[in-house]
Amino acid sequence: MAPPAPARARPTWRSRLSNNETAVGLLMLGPVFAALVFLRLWPAIAAITHSLSADDAGGGFSLAVYRSLFSDPTFQNALYRTALFSVIVNPFQILLALAIAVLLNRRIALGGLWRTFVLLPVVIPQSVSALIWGVALRPDGPINALLAAIGLPQQGFLTSTTQALPSIIVVVSWVGVGYWTTFLLAGLKDISPSLYEAASLDGASAWQKFRYVTLPMLxxxxxFVLVADTVSNFLVFAPVQILTNGGPQDTTNLIMADIFSRTFVYSDDKGGAAATVILVAVVMLVVTIQFRLMKERGE
Known part of the structure; x- marks a missing residue:
């Protein structure tokens, strides 16, 4: 008589989990989903709900805060200054980053050293960069000293109503241009040299190679750079807060600085929440338009 077969051991929960790739993937992504919900979705829903809540005892929803914001000259000025800032800084940063990336993609002397110089501002925290530029742009700072040494009049820079916003653009671009250059340079490295060789055989000029080979392949x-740069420049806060605090005369009062002032200076948390919702809506609208335009040109 044959001996009875040994009883099969019941699989443990660990063995069952290791054999289920879907469960393993969900387990790995669990912390990410939790962080997304508690750090992104929940604050967004809370901001929308709080901005729409009515002040009366009966509760309910109201658009009174939004009507008050859009009729507030300070908020209108913040929207205008942010739009003006974005219209100038986005093309400036992207075009300059593209030009530097094209130059660094060529075989130039000390190419590694130049890449280091371009990327060096990226590793410096934005707040530290703002402090450095704050010293450089002071009325008695080194830049005005240099201007005086060569016989040029001193400039107000951060204290001038006409030069404060351009000065903020320079400070932000000092970091941003190097950062976006890394992505564009990586994209240029992925373009096959055979495309340029074929264009050369067809008699294409340098500009024609750039227009018909580089730009389509890039x-x-x-x-990505256009969308990410747009979003990051809408959210500029540290340089404004450190260097000008929105001044002089609200000429650098970008929308993030306005949200901070409403929420933490004037304790208007409902107005700050409503301004945040408006900012997110504007960013999403601009990004959607950018995607549509780039898609149409790609087709």
Whole structure:
């Protein structure tokens, strides 16, 4: 008589989990989903709900805060200054980053050293960069000293109503240009040299190679840089807060600085929440338009 077969051991929960790739993936992504919900979705829903809540005892929803914001000259000025800032700084940073990336992609002397110089501002925290530029742009700072040494009049820079916003643009671009250059340079490295060789055989000039080879092949990195640069410049806060605090005469009062002042200086948390919702809506609208335009040009 044959001996009875040994009883099969019941699989443990660990063995069952290791054999289920979906469960393993969900377990790994669990902390990310939790962080997304508690750090992104929940604050967004709370801001929308709080901005729409009515002040009366009966509760309910109201658009009174939004009507008050859009009729507030300070908020209107913040929207205008942010739009003006974005219209100038986005093309400036992207075009300069593209030019530097094209130059660094060529075989130039001391190419590694130049890449280090371009990327060096990226590793410096934005707040530290703002402090450095704050010293450089002071009325008695080194830049005005240099201007006086060569016989040029001193400039107000951060204390001038006409030069404060351009000065903020320079400070932000000092960091941003190097950062976006890394992505565009990586995209240029992925373009096959055979495309340029074929264009040369067809008698294409340098400009024609750039227009008909480089730009079409660089469309995806350019789209990413365009969208990411737009979002980051809408959210500029530290340089404004450190260097000008929105002044002089609210000429650098960008929308993030206005939200901070409403929420933490004037204790208007409902107005700050409503301004945040408006900012997110504007950013999403601009990004959607950018995606549509880039898609149409790509087709």
């Amino acid at each position: 469309r995806r990195p350019l789209l």
